[in-house]
């Protein structure tokens with residue numbers, strides 16, 4: 490059974506937290522890795538397949554139109570050889586019965602099941618999931634209790650929850666005091682309220698009191714928000730206690746070697762390592778491109794070239810091979826890349842280019858193909 494005590498963990502991240510990033514996080518020192526949130530109804534469309542070629546366990550959906558380019562029916566993939574004992578599956582739900590049914594589909598192939606009670610995005614809260622559950626503590630407790638009794642105990646898998654801060658300290662402490670009585674094994678606190686953005690500093694004013702409630706109830710405690718590197722993890726343990734765990738999202742999205750006790754590895758190395766793992770495990774090319782664009786700095790020459798590519802893996806792999814160790818495009822080919830860029834200026838139909846955020850850019854489909 491996975492133990493969350495004092496662990497250094499990769500946070501759940503939609504689109505980012507697929508198998509290649511999770512394996513890289515483990516390689517660089519993460520103790521536990523969360524998968525991206527997947528909602529209960531989606532899991533319920535899935536059947537499990539052992540993928541002999543990749544030696545992975547795949548969950549394939551029977552819904553979705555596979556005729557649409559880029560659409561695959563793969564919902565979740567795990568490589569048990571490296572993830573066993575370390576993989577926490579995060580579920581989005583607002584219904585105890587559906588949650589139990591869905592958790593039973595995946596329980597034997599993951600090492601813990603976590604409920605997302607912190608996501609403030611519209612797609613989550615409009616259906617009562619994510620941070621909407623913070624306003625319905627009875628429902629959240631019922632979901633957790635049902636999961637503990639009907640999935641956790643029979644499958645011997647820990648159940649956990651990830652929450653955010655409420656506006657008032659007292660309300661947060663009251664909620665935590667209820668959640669730790671449901672039989673969960675771990676509570677993760679994103680130390681921001683639901684209105685706060687990730688760029689704002691986290692609020693850790695009463696982390697010690699929450700930690701205390703968790704410890705008294707034999708529930709491990711992980712904090713999340715604004716943690717960037719291994720030294721931060723050590724500092725937090727020194728300040729609050731040796732049994733506290735830490736979880737990283739944004740910093741890992743940019744450079745997953747943030748878990749390493751030896752310091753950050755250059756992004757060019759990470760991008761190459763990532764590409765190798767993505768190819769090895771047949772990661773979907775649009776997802777590979779999306780993740781690469783998050784880890785390659787927007788100021789580099791390679792970023793717009795990658796951004797303008799359609800997704801096939803061989804193009805991306807070619808581009809990765811044209812980088813030197815510092816991430817510069819290799820000079821003999823640079824002219825060629827530059828020439829292609831000039832000839833294939835991306836047209837963005839609806840939004841002015843200079844108003845786009847990085848993720849908007851990542852989602853744009855270029856009008857013209859580029860060959861490198």
Ligand SMILES: Cc1cc2nc3c(=O)[nH]c(=O)nc-3n(C[C@H](O)[C@H](O)[C@H](O)COP(=O)(O)O)c2cc1C
Pocket residue numbers: 500501502503504505525526579605606607608651679687713714715716736737738739740742
């Ligand atoms: C790209 C991205 C996707 C995320 N997806 C999820 C998710 O699926 N489930 C979840 O509970 N939180 C999700 N989060 C929130 C993170 O897990 C984390 O709580 C938040 O980013 C704060 O941590 P940080 O300061 O280290 O970024 C996501 C964050 C990012 C940046």
